Amino acid sequence: MESDEEGIYDVESDASINYNSSDDGIYSEGENTAHGEANDFMDEPTSYKCLTSDQIFNYMMKVVDEVNAILQLPPHITCILLNHFKWDKEKLMERYYEGDQDKIFEEAQTINPFRLKGKVVSSNTNNITSFSMQSTKRPLTTQEVCDICYLPSQHMNGLQCGHFFCIDCWNEYLRIKIIDEGQGQKIACPANDCNILTDYETILSLLRGSDIKTKYHQRLTDGFVMSHHLMKWCPSPGCSVVVKVTTAGTRNVTCICGHAFCFHCLQPIHEPVRCPLLKKWLRKCNDDSETAHWISANTKECPKCRATIEKNGGCNHMICQNKSCKFDFCWICLSAWSPHGSSWYNCNRYDANDSVAARTAQEKSRAALNRYLFYCDRYMNHRQSLELEHKLYSKIKFKMEEMQQHNMSWIEVQFLKKAVDILCKCRNTLKYTYVFAFYLRSNNQATIFEANQKDLEMATERLSEYLERDVTTDELSNIKQKVQDKAKYCEGRCEALLRHVYEGYDMDLWEYLDE
Amino acid sequence: MSNTMEKRLQKELMKLVSEPPAGVTFDSESADSKLTLWKVKVVGAKDTLYDGESFILQFKFTPKYPFESPQVIFIGPNIPVHPHIYSNGHICLSILTDDWSPALSVQAVCLSIVSMLSSCKKKVRPPDNVVYVSTCSKNPKKTNWYYHDDSQS
Ligand SMILES: [Zn+2]
Ligand SMILES: [Zn+2]
Ligand SMILES: [Zn+2]
Ligand SMILES: [Zn+2]
Ligand SMILES: [Zn+2]
Ligand SMILES: [Zn+2]
Numbered sequence: 001m002e003s004d005e006e007g008i009y010d011v012e013s014d015a016s017i018n019y020n021s022s023d024d025g026i027y028s029e030g031e032n033t034a035h036g037e038a039n040d041f042m043d044e045p046t047s048y049k050c051l052t053s054d055q056i057f058n059y060m061m062k063v064v065d066e067v068n069a070i071l072q073l074p075p076h077i078t079c080i081l082l083n084h085f086k087w088d089k090e091k092l093m094e095r096y097y098e099g100d101q102d103k104i105f106e107e108a109q110t111i112n113p114f115r116l117k118g119k120v121v122s123s124n125t126n127n128i129t130s131f132s133m134q135s136t137k138r139p140l141t142t143q144e145v146c147d148i149c150y151l152p153s154q155h156m157n158g159l160q161c162g163h164f165f166c167i168d169c170w171n172e173y174l175r176i177k178i179i180d181e182g183q184g185q186k187i188a189c190p191a192n193d194c195n196i197l198t199d200y201e202t203i204l205s206l207l208r209g210s211d212i213k214t215k216y217h218q219r220l221t222d223g224f225v226m227s228h229h230l231m232k233w234c235p236s237p238g239c240s241v242v243v244k245v246t247t248a249g250t251r252n253v254t255c256i257c258g259h260a261f262c263f264h265c266l267q268p269i270h271e272p273v274r275c276p277l278l279k280k281w282l283r284k285c286n287d288d289s290e291t292a293h294w295i296s297a298n299t300k301e302c303p304k305c306r307a308t309i310e311k312n313g314g315c316n317h318m319i320c321q322n323k324s325c326k327f328d329f330c331w332i333c334l335s336a337w338s339p340h341g342s343s344w345y346n347c348n349r350y351d352a353n354d355s356v357a358a359r360t361a362q363e364k365s366r367a368a369l370n371r372y373l374f375y376c377d378r379y380m381n382h383r384q385s386l387e388l389e390h391k392l393y394s395k396i397k398f399k400m401e402e403m404q405q406h407n408m409s410w411i412e413v414q415f416l417k418k419a420v421d422i423l424c425k426c427r428n429t430l431k432y433t434y435v436f437a438f439y440l441r442s443n444n445q446a447t448i449f450e451a452n453q454k455d456l457e458m459a460t461e462r463l464s465e466y467l468e469r470d471v472t473t474d475e476l477s478n479i480k481q482k483v484q485d486k487a488k489y490c491e492g493r494c495e496a497l498l499r500h501v502y503e504g505y506d507m508d509l510w511e512y513l514d515e
Numbered sequence: 516m517s518n519t520m521e522k523r524l525q526k527e528l529m530k531l532v533s534e535p536p537a538g539v540t541f542d543s544e545s546a547d548s549k550l551t552l553w554k555v556k557v558v559g560a561k562d563t564l565y566d567g568e569s570f571i572l573q574f575k576f577t578p579k580y581p582f583e584s585p586q587v588i589f590i591g592p593n594i595p596v597h598p599h600i601y602s603n604g605h606i607c608l609s610i611l612t613d614d615w616s617p618a619l620s621v622q623a624v625c626l627s628i629v630s631m632l633s634s635c636k637k638k639v640r641p642p643d644n645v646v647y648v649s650t651c652s653k654n655p656k657k658t659n660w661y662y663h664d665d666s667q668s
Contacts, residue, residue: 147618148581149519150526163618172519173617176582192616192623 048245048263050234050256056242057217060224063087071096076199077113083185084108087228109188109197111160148173148190157206159198163191170206174198178212184219185227234259235266271429272501273436277512281435284515285376302327303334314389314427315464316381332381340458348437348454350374372515375438382431385464389427392420392467399471399479406476415480419467419487426460426494433497441511445504452497459490520580524550527621531555539625551576554590555625563633570595572628573604574621584615586656587624596638599631603648605655607641612656 051059063082064075067089071078084107085092095104105112143152146166153166165173173190177183187198200220207213225231225242234241236259243253245263252269254260261268265275273281302309302318305325309318316331317340328337333347340347350371400413433453440446463486471479504510528550531541538558545554553574559565570593575586589595589604599607610619610627641647651658 148523150523165618169519169617173582176579190617192610192618193614194616 048243048250048253051242051244053218053221053240053242056221056225059244060221063089067092074113074201076201077110080110080185080197080199081105081108083223083227087224087230109195110199111196113160157202159189159196159202161189161191161194161196163189163194165190167206167208171208174203174207174216175212178216178219182219182222184216184221185223232263232266235261269428270432270435272498273432274505277439278432278435280515281438284372300331300334303329311384311388313464313468314385314387314392314423315468316385316461317465332378340461346454348378348434348457349450350437372438375434379431379434379438382427382434386424386427386431389420389424389464392423393417396420396467396471403476403479412480415484415487416467416471419463419483422487422491422494423460423463423467426456426463426490429494429498430457430460436501439512439515441513443509443511445500445509449497449500449504452493452500456490456493456497459486459493462486463490520576520578521550523581524576528553531622536622536626538629539622553621555621557625557629557632559595560629560633564635564638565595565632568593568595572625574624581617581620584611584619584656585621585624586654587611587628588655595632596640597632597635598637598639598641600641601644601647601651602640603651605647605651605658607660609660612660 060079061075064078067082068075068078070093071081073081081092081096081104082089084104085095102112102115143154144156144164145152146156146169147163148165148169151166153168155167156164157167157170158164169190174187177187185197187203188194189196189198200216203216204213207216225233228244230246230248231242231244233239234243234255234257236255236257239255239257239259241255241257243255243263245253250263252260252271253263259268262270262275265279267275267278267282270278300309300311301307302320302322302325304327305320305322307320307322307325309320311318311331317337318329318331320327320329329335330337330340330347335347396416396419400416403413403416404410430453433449433456437446437450437453440449466482466486471483474482501510528541528543528546531539532543535541538560540556540558541553542556546552553576555572555574557570557572559568559570570589571591573588573590577583577585587606589600589606594600594602594604601607606628608627608631610616610624647658
């Protein structure tokens with residue numbers, strides 16, 4: 001272990017990616033130019049890092065070393081203590097210096113190395129080598145019978161609890177724990193009624209074969225990530241990167257694989273709604289899978305001529321393909337599109353008057369269902385639009401190539417990709433505003449929220465429509481200015497909405513319905 | 516691996532036949548040739564609620580024994596009426612699953628069950644007996660046992 005550890009603790013060096021956002025005005029104009037990444041949903045003045053599997057083990061040993069510089073214990077014992085405290089260094093130190101040390105060792109299922117064999121070793125000693133090996137080998141003079149295989153052996157090994165077993169039984173026991181049960185940090189002594197945990201030093205000295213040692217390393221780091229309160233695996237399938245946040249408050253993170261997720265609940269980023277409400281909503285949607293299924297169907301009829309219309313883009317401004325009809329309408333509310341660009345647009349707002357009139361229980365439950373369907377429909381629509389908008393990236397790529405052939409540099413055409421990034425971010429936010437709105441009790445702030453939501457929705461549809469349709473027909477010279485204006489406006493609406501919602505959280509302005 | 520199992524079971528068997536602990540009798544004939552299925556007779560101790568009763572415990576071993584616990588159930592016409600024993604013979608005892616140690620043995624399990632019977636104060640079935648018996652798997656090791664506090668039985 002010692003030999004290959006030199007100089008590998010520098011996790012913060014080049015290989016790992018450091019995401020530090022600045023502390024000032026997160027929503028202020030121009031902030032996004034500082035890190036114009038796709039899916040850049042930074043909302044908190046905090047930082048996080050992405051670690052690959054090699055870096056995790058090194059980082060674990062770095063934490064052990066840091067603590068040991070103070071506690072002066074054998075590293076493998078420190079590792080057990082830290083794991084017990086979920087790798088919260090401060091908590092361990094606090095308990096270690098304020099409380100009953102013996103009790104900490106007992107709780108962590110290990111033995112205080114200062115109290116070996118009943119003798120109290122002075123805890124002031126800095127000499128760690130005096131108790132370097134946690135495992136103990138008995139003198140080879142007598143043959144003992146192993147309590148597992150019942151055979152005599154000259155190679156009896158055990159932990160400091162004093163329970164000895166032959167090397168073959170140890171290997172078989174550890175193989176089952178490591179390979180079959182997937183354990184690493186929490187493998188106890190095999191003796192009956194003994195809860196003392198094995199330490200990595202003993203295990204590595206007992207294990208035969210490099211395959212199993214590699215596997216054990218992996219289980220150790222898995223256990224480390226699982227119990228570390230500031231670390232999570234990226235939930236994207238096939239990705240083995242670990243995201244480590246600096247403070248527990250960090251919410252929105254983007255893995256180096258590109259997947260953006262909520263560090264708390266591991267769902268894709270769901271601003272502005274908070275995790276518990278989202279969880280409630282997702283459970284409700286699953287319970288109502290039939291209605292949800294009905295809603296997500298992506299064919300509808302033209303409200304005027306009844307021709308079947310299939311949605312193949314993210315934009316919700318539909319134009320009937322029936323040449324003799326060509327009706328302009330909104331995919332979400334199925335009414336004429338024209339007011340959607342103007343001030344009396346109210347496609348986002350559920351008319352509560354419908355439910356006020358409800359008197360009987362049946363009417364009430366129907367009103368409740370209608371209300372749910374209203375929000376669910378809009379949530380599903382933006383979700384679907386977001387999926388379709390991802391197709392825009394390839395469409396826009398062609399446009400960018402075309403523009404480069406017309407004397408524009410690669411740098412100059414990046415505005416198009418950035419506009420699609422903004423569009424996707426706004427769609428995602430819009431999708432979750434309907435979850436938030438569904439649970440929101442109406443009050444003055446809720447009315448402001450709905451107005452912001454309406455503005456964002458109109459801005460998003462305009463940007464979506466331009467990028468999907470007009471960009472192919474418009475003059476190349478006009479495109480840049482138009483796209484940048486629309487994208488900037490859209491982004492501004494999104495920031496305004498989020499800022500208002502977060503201010504509401506801070507000042508406790510939101511009241512919720514018990515749906 | 517299964518070599519460990521056979522050698523160890525052979526030794527356990529010889530010991531159980533030659534020096535059986537009080538209340539436990541084992542007829543080696545009852546075991547199958549590969550020693551993977553044993554039937555052990557357990558007798559209720561004197562001056563306990565089970566005085567004079569006798570029960571049959573069945574042990575099933577996998578090739579991973581003793582690293583993996585044996586599957587242990589009561590079989591036959593007489594299943595002890597006990598707050599931790601279900602009418603289908605399943606036993607709620609932590610050493611049979613979570614707290615199993617390869618240093619435990621058939622004898623240790625038998626003694627633990629005898630002492631569980633001896634400390635019983637009231638002959639009743641577990642409160643969830645009907646539900647459990649109608650829904651559980653045949654293998655008690657597949658049950659997620661919630662171990663009851665003995666002091667309350
Ligand atoms: Zn052995
Ligand atoms: Zn032990
Ligand atoms: Zn990832
Ligand atoms: Zn979340
Ligand atoms: Zn039409
Ligand atoms: Zn509409």
